[in-house]
Amino acid sequence: MDTVYLNGEYIPADQATVSVFDRGFLFSDSVYEVIPFYQGVGFRLEEHLQRLEHSLRALRIDLKFDWVATLSRLVELNGGGNLSVYLQVTRGSAGKRVHAIDHHLRPTVFACCQPIRDVYQEGADKVEGIKVIVTADLRWHRCDIKSTCLLPNILVLQQARELGAQEAILQRDGALTEGASCNFFIVEQGVLYTPPIGTEILSGTTRALILELADQNGIPRQEAKIDYQRLIQADEVWISSSTRAIVPVVQIDDYVVGDGQNGLLWQRMFEIFTRYQHQLMTGE
Known part of the structure; x- marks a missing residue:
């Protein structure tokens, strides 16, 4: 997608520069957000913007902005339809490198925008389960802030790739928290x-949607502390994110999950979730 938004202007991507x-x-x-737009309309836009405001308040960045109009126009300029919008807000430039915050x-x-993949078209039988590793959560203690400080996440994802895995689940003080780029x-x-x-x-928006869909479809669910032993002994393990939807995990470190196949409850939730997404993307 060629058109981006930067400080009040819609310009070609190759002309966008910052100090x-x-x-x-x-x-x-x-801080940042990644917001899906289906048929030009922001999906769970209010929830995304509430999380953005939470992050901005935590950083003490005071900004009044018409996000809906700005992002909707950006999507329109990039052809409309089904797009994912990446939004980033920085504190700005002081014209020099100084640690102290100038309010x-x-x-x-x-x-900026990029296309959204319609996982509904693939079907559950085409989705391959992934391998994950479990590693120490070395991030700071304010992971509720959607900060662009993602170096710990990047390093553990590289660690996972070097071990033949596609994702890393993080562990702190004996409890598993989340994935490097997902909930689980x-x-x-x-x-x-x-x-x-x-x-x-x-607080992942896809995580919240999965819990809502579970409630609507009679799937019992709970929020509870999960440790390593409980993880490797689970019947099924899934990860979720706004760009990957719901993906089954078939191996954790050297342990096979269940029978090593995509689980039955995952298959049911995948059909529920992707049918919901497909309706948003097509209006059918």
Whole structure:
């Protein structure tokens, strides 16, 4: 997608530049959101914007903005339809490298688009289960803030790739928190479990949708602490994110999950979830 939004302008991507003294570049002093737009309409836009405001307040960035109009126009300029919008807000540039926060800075606002994959078209039988590793959660203790400071996440994802895995689930003080770029679920005797939201877990919008769909379709679910032993002994394990939907996990470290195949409850939830997504994407 060629058109981006930057500080009040819609411009070609190759013309978008920010100062080398922008605090987002120097200090990761910035937050972000990834928002799906289906048929040009923001999906769960209010929830995404509430999370954005939560992150901005935590960083003490005061910004009044018409997000709906700005992002909707960006999607329209990029052809409309089904697109994912990446939105980033930094504290701005002081014109020099200085640690102290200047509350008078003008925040930098940037957004761009990319297509959304319609997983409904693939079908459950075409989805391959993935391998994950479990590793230490070395991030800071405010993971509820959707910060661009993602170096720990990047490093553990690289660790996973070097071990032939596609994702890493993080562990802190004996409890599993979330994935490097996802939330996760386990299934025990037909009941769906996921860790409760707190400052060490990001409140994922896809996670919330899965829990809502479970409630609507009579699938029992609970939020509960999950440790390593419980994870590797689970009947099923899933990960979820806004760009990957729901993906089954078939191996954790050297342990096979269940019988090593995509689980029956995952298959049911995949059909429910993708049917819901397909309706949004096509209106059918």
